[in-house]
Amino acid sequence: MESLFLQQTLNGLIIGSIYSLIAIGLTMIFGVMKIANFAHGDYSMVGAYTAVFFVAWVPGWFGWVGSILAAAAVVGVLGVVTERLVFRPVIGRWTDIDVIMVSIGLFILLENLAQLFFGATPRIISDPFKGATVNLGGLSTSVLRLFCLGFSCVTIAVLQIFLNRSKFGIAIRAASQNSFAAQLMGIDINLVYRLTFAVGAALAGIGGVLFGTTFAVHPIMGAMPTLKAFIVTILGGMGNIRGAIFGGFILGVAESLGGNYISMQYQHAIGFFIIILVLLVRPSGLFGAKEGT
Amino acid sequence: MSHRRVIRLCAGLFVAALFFVPQVIEARYILHILVMAGIYTIMTMSWNLLAGYTGQLNLGHAAFFGIGAYTSALTAMNFGISPWLGLLGGGCVAAFFGLLLGFPSLRLSGPYLAITTIGFAEILRLVATNWVELTRGSLGLSGIPLLTPISIGNWTMKFYFERDYYYVVLVAALLTLFIIRRLVQSEFGISLQALRDDEHGAQSIGINTAKYKLAAFTISAFFAGFAGGLFAHFSRLVCPHTMSLHVTFDALTMTMIGGLGSIGGPILGAVALTFLSEWLRVLEGFFKVDIRLVLYGMLLIFTIMFMREGLVGVIKSLKDRFLGFGRASDGGADHD
């Protein structure tokens, strides 16, 4: 059925937009600091929980939008804290392995702290649109999901403007290309590191709220976004923000259509299949030219 | 007596003492934990070979463990093959998959390799869950046969009790230790470490890094698969969860905390954390809260930040501090 194909594509684009949002944060951090952060998805989880509590405090539409901002702020701070306490001491000191390992440690820690404090039962962030659905010429979806798609796109656009026009954004891009040269040009590299982490984590936090409202919030919800973000980042080339944007949508649609036409049970494996294939052909990703661009 | 001789004697006595543990400790629950610790030791030693000595970050290690477990279980249950052969078979099949996974490692490194290995393990886990005719799906294979009885002289081991498994696992772990130690201290091992420290440099002096990487993957996978087989016949149940990322993370945490890239590190880590885990279970009864994994996460972070060489490193520096220096020519990196 043709409309089934379109419906699935729409579903895929919506999920893909959230993937993109979360992946951009990851790829930015990698681009600037060469850190592959396995705890990245947990930033989304913390963002989602922040929203759970914020929305309970300030209900309604206003509360929900506020919770997105609150999540961005809280997770941004968390990002800076983890950067300073956990990652900064480890960068450049040892091998790649150390950084990945320490982020795995962080992942285990955050996930289980959440379980300890919040319990394992899933929580919900109530849908501000109260489950309203819309019909677009035979295609059906909820207003919430459309909003998520729109919001993600807007956030990505705002980010692009930030990176291209603002002083800090340009500093981040400079550091991403060549951090040594950037320092020579007078950029305070520590500030840039902190900023990158703050922004990257905040993006993940926002993605977490969108994800949590659409689905559910629970302590182990961070694992999936982490893996998806990595898949997207690798697809797009690590450090390549535009690659991450495209990669997210591509992954979302691939999973949706793949789940439909190939197999529902292996849906989660689709992403892995894709990157294994891509990496065998192009070891630095689909769009990645050299590392760190 | 030279220092080395003393150490060798102590080690020898200690190992001999280990064989007498079941005479002293009869509590089956504790023997159960010791067996699990032993199985984990083989897992960590094999992971360490790949990550610590060859510098290849394999986050899909649980897949080899699971493959070994399923293979041994299935051959015993469906074809009546002796579990002893099954253990070897499990190791071999796992080794084959290790070889497969080795190929991507030739072109990938760091996070790229890490994700590929995760993908590999996840795909296999999904296969185990979905190929129900073969694996019974998520319920898993249960009623796996015990190891078939063996007799040494007058003494027969029937494997009804943990005590018999303890001996087998102890021997297996010692064998693994012996083999890996030999490998690591040989030219093979030195080449691995050269490849780990500087791949291009190693290539430039003529080391065929591809060959060594593949070999490391294969050997590492073999031992993990073997451990999986032991697990299958001991716990008598194997399910897809055996291949999950959490199992890999457990092995990883144990190795790091024990000391990556050392011989004793994985052993120390595996034993310490297995016991810590059970000990916390007792505490849990008092505090009604599960902090085990929180502790793991914190320990892992702490280890990498402050005790990069793990417990082994700490012990070494304590030893150096209290027993003085002047043990110059001990041959470098590690030895016992």
Next chain:
Amino acid sequence: MKKFFIFVFHAIFLAGFSISAVPVSASEPIKIGILGPFTGSLAFNASEMRKGMELALDGVNSKGGLFGRQVELVFGDTEAKPDKGLAAVKKLVTRDNVLVVGGGYASSVNIATSEFCHYEGCPNVVAIAISPTITARGYDFVFRTSPNSPQFLEGVNEWLEKIKRPKTVAFFMENSDYGRDGQKIWEAQCKKLGAKVLGSFYFEIGSSDFTAPISKLKDLKPDVVFSIASTTEAALIQRQAKELNFVSQWIGVGGQFTEAFFEMTGPVSEYAMGSSLEPTKAMKDPITAAFVNAYKAKFPESRPGIFSSQGYDNLMVIVDAIKRAGEPTGNLVADRKKIRDALKVTDIRLSQGLIQFDETGQVFTVFPSPVQVQLDENCKPDTQIIFPPERAASEYQVPKPWAERRCK
């Protein structure tokens, strides 16, 4: 040297164990071991089971316990993992020396633990875990106080035959033994009814996004969709069905209709059905009513549902058997055997109904009923028993299209 430290390390830990062992004294309490996934993702429901047991425990101990001795529960956390479950049960059986092991929950864990108990000669009374394998292996010491999966699934079969009579069905199951066994059983029933199976889909446990298969289901338009899923996935499926404007009669199983489920779905879950044991709706039975009231009095914040009542019954059956077996003499092997014999002839009325075991140790006198989620005047959802008429408090309602529903 290194090895010396390892040895010392060992020694400290082992010492730690012996210190933490509970010393045995004269007037010992009667110890019953309870297994359950008290940490991890199933922890919430396991704690419901535990609450039911604590209610039972209070009742017994406040009346002087058994033989003048207090009854004590020793909990073992299985973490829903078979190897952890084995470690836990080994501790309970060989170290804590409990008389009986109760509790349960996850089938894959309980298959392993019940086998161990049988070979040890320790009675294992399993709760909640539904895989038929647990009681199908001829293990004399293994009993189950909860219906197994075929019994649950058959709960709707009569209703399907007499009331619904669907022409077309589809399957949308979780990728577990429950889901797969469920499909087999219901597919057989559909054949009997002459209903056509339009499609079968499986999803991985832990999935969040079901829009792809639901879109497909929407395309197929089945009268009934059989869907076995646990709380989180079931709730997400219902919500996403609404988003995609898909209506059908969903039939699942009772385990999904928990408090968390209703919190996540609200009025969206209207019309969903399942095969369940709902003590709060079986208040016609005085014993069930007594349980519900006592539970609400002890745990005012909690809803006495399927897990709490199974927990309650599980412990009560164990206590009853110990009582009939006679005071434990201290000879563990003999005591356990006597309790096993007493368990075989169990005949007691509890919150789920009458409990009797068949030759395999499976309870066969508890009958799950078809329930449907229906909304009250305030749009609050709850499950109602809709069949058979003697037990039903309400009638079956055909699902309405989303636009026509009173509560959105």
